[in-house]
Amino acid sequence: MEVLARAAVSAPSTRRGRPWSLALPERRAEVMEHVDPARPSSPSDRRDQLISCGAVLANLVLGVRVLGWDARVSVATEAEAPLAGVVAVTRRSPPSAHDLHGYSAISRRTSHDAEFSRVPVAxxxxxxxxxxxxxxxxxxxxxxxxxxxxxxxxxxxxxxxxxxxxxxxxxxxxxxxxxxxxxxxxxxxxxxxxxxxxxxxxxxxxxxxxxxxxxxxxxxxxxxxxxxxxxxxxxxxxxxxxxxxxxxxxxxxxxxxxxxxxxxxxxxxxxxxxxxxxxxxxxxxxxxx
The missing domain is CATH 3.40.109.10 (NADH Oxidase)
Structure with a gap:
């Protein structure tokens, strides 16, 4: 739970903080969009919130992988709202170097507000x-x-x-x-x-x-x-x-x-x-x- 929670809270989010909640029933990680009736979101804000939920799902996959399990992502349909998506654990599988590097990058990812170097990206x-x-x-x-x-x-x-x-x-x-x-x-x-x-x-x-x-x-x-x-x-x-x-x-x-x-x-x-x-x-x- 600690590994998955750390991966989730490190995902990029919107101006309204973390517009989602995380549940871990059995061998699933469920990401729910947070909807506050007292503070209705504009259509633009709702899209940004859902993008944030998707980022959480991507991080949860890496969290599951470094724990030594395969993961399957299912994005929720319109009818399943406010559920945004589910990461399901399937079978035991050791993490690859790609998984380990990706999980390490979660804690190093920040939003770069400043200018870039003149060195072009190949x-x-x-x-x-x-x-x-x-x-x-x-x-x-x-x-x-x-x-x-x-x-x-x-x-x-x-x-x-x-x-x-x-x-x-x-x-x-x-x-x-x-x-x-x-x-x-x-x-x-x-x-x-x-x-x-x-x-x-x-x-x-x-x-x-x-x-x-x-x-x-x-x-x-x-x-x-x-x-x-x-x-x-x-x-x-x-x-x-x-x-x-x-x-x-x-x-x-x-x-x-x-x-x-x-x-x-x-x-x-x-x-x-x-x-x-x-x-x-x-x-x-x-x-x-």
């Missing part, structure tokens, strides 16, 4: 990391030629912060505290994510933002639909890829708020020719310094 390494994302969720690496249209979309999403009340708390999702942002025309090392969430005329032009995004490797996670099971599966894929990145010496952080704006999501699908609904964007790279 394409073959990125391909191996992407393959570690399990399930039916597509993990699509953004190509250099797509950075400018993506930057334009992020600008448009930033404008929505001032026009849509639900996005007033967007700065939390960008992992940037507004009080920490200082404007300097000569600054060379600004995080592009900090610039995008600024209000007023200081949001950079798309070309400028695209140039700064070149230091980052961006991955878009998309599923066939935006149903509850697909959102949970996005969380499973997110955590699997994140832990694989940590094992390889990379750092990462995630972004979901821009994709909750319908017109931004539709334009992103068209601009990047995505085969499904984008659920989150992950930025990866080597930590600066």
């Amino acid at each position: 394409p073959d390494l990125m391909a191996r990391i992407v393959r570690r994302a399990s399930g039916d969720v597509l993990c699509r690496v953004v190509h250099p030629g797509e950075l400018r249209p993506l930057a334009n979309l992020l600008e448009a999403a930033a404008e929505s912060v001032r026009n849509e009340p639900e996005l007033k708390v967007w700065t939390d999702a960008w992992h940037i505290r507004r009080a920490d942002v200082r404007y300097s025309p000569s600054a060379e090392a600004w995080s592009p994510w900090a610039e995008v969430v600024r209000s007023g005329p200081l949001i950079p032009a798309g070309v400028k933002l695209a140039d700064r995004l070149k230091k980052e490797t961006l991955v878009v996670f998309c599923a066939a639909t935006e149903g509850r099971p697909e959102v949970v599966s996005t969380g499973v894929a997110m955590e699997s890829l994140w832990l694989a990145a940590v094992e390889s010496g990379l750092a990462a952080s995630t972004l979901t708020r821009p994709l909750r704006v319908p017109r931004i999501r539709s334009r992103l699908i068209a601009e990047l020719a995505l085969p499904g609904a984008p659920g989150l964007i992950m930025r990866l790279g080597y930590p600066a310094g």
Whole structure:
């Protein structure tokens, strides 16, 4: 119970803390979405909560494996809500080196809020990391030629912060505290994510933002639909890829708020020719310094 609980609480979570509960009946680990009738969640918050539940499932699988058992993950259907998913223990099986490294990465995974080094992530390494994302969720690496249209979309999403009340708390999702942002025309090392969430005329032009995004490797996670099971599966894929990145010496952080704006999501699908609904964007790279 201690090993599984430690794996669960170390999963990335949302602004509302840990929006899930964990039960361990017999040889199962059940993750339930926490629904508080006194504090109803917006549709955007509910999607983020379900992504968090999926991340918990991914960590529980590694917890079961290091204990010497095989594990089978079942994502709950719409009708089974508030159940998000179940990790079932099947038979005895010694953990592999991959399992041990993955479980070790759980405690080392943090959200990287700062800029990345200019050292690029090798394409073959990125391909191996992407393959570690399990399930039916597509993990699509953004190509250099797509950075400018993506930057334009992020600008448009930033404008929505001032026009849509639900996005007033967007700065939390960008992992940037507004009080920490200082404007300097000569600054060379600004995080592009900090610039995008600024209000007023200081949001950079798309070309400028695209140039700064070149230091980052961006991955878009998309599923066939935006149903509850697909959102949970996005969380499973997110955590699997994140832990694989940590094992390889990379750092990462995630972004979901821009994709909750319908017109931004539709334009992103068209601009990047995505085969499904984008659920989150992950930025990866080597930590600066």
